[in-house]
Amino acid sequence: MTQPTQLSGLRDLQGRFDAFLIDQFGVLRDGRGPYPNADSALAALKQTGVRIIILSNSGKRSAENDRRLAKIGFDPASWDWFLTSGEVAWQMLAAEATKAQGGPARRCLLISRDGDTSPLGGLDLERTATGENADIVLIAASEGDIHDLDYYRNLLEPAARRGVSCLCTNPDKIMLTAEGTAFGAGRIAELYQELGGTVRWIGKPFADIYAAAIDFLGHPNPERVCCIGDSIEHDIAGAAGAGLKSVLVKTGILAGSNTQQLQSLFAEHGASPDYTIDRFIW
Numbered sequence: 001m002t003q004p005t006q007l008s009g010l011r012d013l014q015g016r017f018d019a020f021l022i023d024q025f026g027v028l029r030d031g032r033g034p035y036p037n038a039d040s041a042l043a044a045l046k047q048t049g050v051r052i053i054i055l056s057n058s059g060k061r062s063a064e065n066d067r068r069l070a071k072i073g074f075d076p077a078s079w080d081w082f083l084t085s086g087e088v089a090w091q092m093l094a095a096e097a098t099k100a101q102g103g104p105a106r107r108c109l110l111i112s113r114d115g116d117t118s119p120l121g122g123l124d125l126e127r128t129a130t131g132e133n134a135d136i137v138l139i140a141a142s143e144g145d146i147h148d149l150d151y152y153r154n155l156l157e158p159a160a161r162r163g164v165s166c167l168c169t170n171p172d173k174i175m176l177t178a179e180g181t182a183f184g185a186g187r188i189a190e191l192y193q194e195l196g197g198t199v200r201w202i203g204k205p206f207a208d209i210y211a212a213a214i215d216f217l218g219h220p221n222p223e224r225v226c227c228i229g230d231s232i233e234h235d236i237a238g239a240a241g242a243g244l245k246s247v248l249v250k251t252g253i254l255a256g257s258n259t260q261q262l263q264s265l266f267a268e269h270g271a272s273p274d275y276t277i278d279r280f281i282w
Helices: 038-046 062-071 085-099 149-161 185-194 207-217 232-241 259-269
Strands: 005-007 019-022 051-056 081-084 106-111 125-128 136-139 166-168 174-177 180-183 199-201 225-229 245-249 275-277
Touching: 019 207, 038 051, 051 062, 051 207, 062 081, 081 085, 081 207, 085 207, 106 149, 136 185, 149 185, 166 185, 185 199, 207 232, 225 232, 232 245, 232 259
Parallel strands: 005 275, 019 051, 019 225, 051 081, 106 125, 106 136, 136 166, 166 199, 225 245, 245 275
Antiparallel strands: 174 180
């Protein structure tokens, strides 16, 4: 693998790209709030005339994330669209429901955070609290900072035993919280597979979310589209799989990682970024 180019700031990329797909958590913010100067850096990048999609492995729909980012101080004019894995999954489920009109509502075991039921809003799905009678499992978020994996094992095992299909709308295996890191929704989905269940993954690094983003951009030259993220497994590998360029930001889940550790992760996931940057600054 070629060695990535170290950037001093995003200004080093001026003129090289027409569009950017930028991760949210670990790049623009963490579980406590925005990273210093990330809001002004995002605004400065947008002012160069590029198109920007905030591309997030969030189980929540796009509009809710859009409002949340603006609420913590980011200017909504700094991006053209906020696309989440939860939005992609919702659109898929809505299309499936349209094709199956006339039948009874399916029972959904929803795994989310803070009692959030928005992933089911407007869908012909009835929430159930148990895997014993679920027709589908939807893993949208994790409360790994509250519950251990055994809690989720007991919840999911009856559904996995019955062969219930599962949709994971947040593939991140590690999440950032106000207290640090905890296991994410992706780890819960892995557990479901370990229990014998089948999972369909929606979000980075998988193809559906990139296809939606590229379609929104009007299918530009992939050499002129750059992804910015803090996860080698999700952001960098996802960009490589979609044929796009990438920047690895050394914040978020990789904060404190040394060069040897990063090289090991590049090899493990078979993907290396084109650029690295210490943090999201102009």
